[in-house]
Amino acid sequence: MEVTAIRSSAAPAVGFVAGDRILGIDPGLRLTGYGCLELRSRHDEPRVTDAGVLRLKTGAPMPYRLAELFDDLTGLLDELRPRLMVVEQLFSHYRHVRTSILMGHARGVVLLAGQSRGIEIGELLPTEVKKAITGYGHATKLQMQQAVQAQCRLTELPSPPDVADALAIALVAARRLERN
């Protein structure tokens, strides 16, 4: 399986058609946000089909939480059958090394889940997503929620912010795909 890195500098994935689904994932050990978009014609914005969060038992031991995340996410992939899963690329913006390690645990399990289902996997930098959605690479959580609500034409503010972030990732990826 080829993994396509969807970055400004990289060659975008090709061959996507209306009806294909793009799943955005914002991984975490407490909440993992997801947002699924369906591509439409070249001139229409993609349509939100599903969005929400996977909640893990915060008091449970780490291996248990990781297994729960893996099971929940593979269940979601089996149900939604996205053609592409796009995940936030972690970078050195965490203040604490401990946080980075723990986030790495969750993200590793998310990538493994995608790979186990043979789904193409892309990555986008958080700042890149924020800039594309709000025009500003350091947008606040609320600014992201409001921008996603408007651009996805949602009747309510997507909440918690993890859902907005996941939808934003999927939206940026989908727009880049549709340009081809």
Place this chain on the structure above:
Amino acid sequence: MEVTAIRSSAAPAVGFVAGDRILGIDPGLRLTGYGCLELRSRHDEPRVTDAGVLRLKTGAPMPYRLAELFDDLTGLLDELRPRLMVVEQLFSHYRHVRTSILMGHARGVVLLAGQSRGIEIGELLPTEVKKAITGYGHATKLQMQQAVQAQCRLTELPSPPDVADALAIALVAARRLERN
């Protein structure tokens, strides 16, 4: 399943008997060291049954490497059937946040593999293992290899160092178990 944290301060796991196997794991994205010990009677040191490294394709995309690590490790667990898997506890000793995140990916997949096979999982700090094996919490790789060779009565120096580290983790865990 209960996960036992094997730390100086925590209550050690109980009910282990001669013949039970302890698998030490030193996780990494290039090499993951493993070392398996079999417990013997209360007065004998445990015996090394298997040791080696799982090598991942370094040029391959991350999801592919993580899936390879998961498959290799679950294969090893199915073959060795350890009663306890002990993994190095990551801590903030990495200089680069990026390294911590990447190590976290591998470690998350290792914990998931153990959990998927219903194996009890323990953690030990690298400094704690080094101190218990060499008397010095900041021992070099070579010092660790030499100490493990002597204490496991191996005819050759365990190499690469990842193997020695994995055996050391298993040995420290096994000694603590056997005290009960």
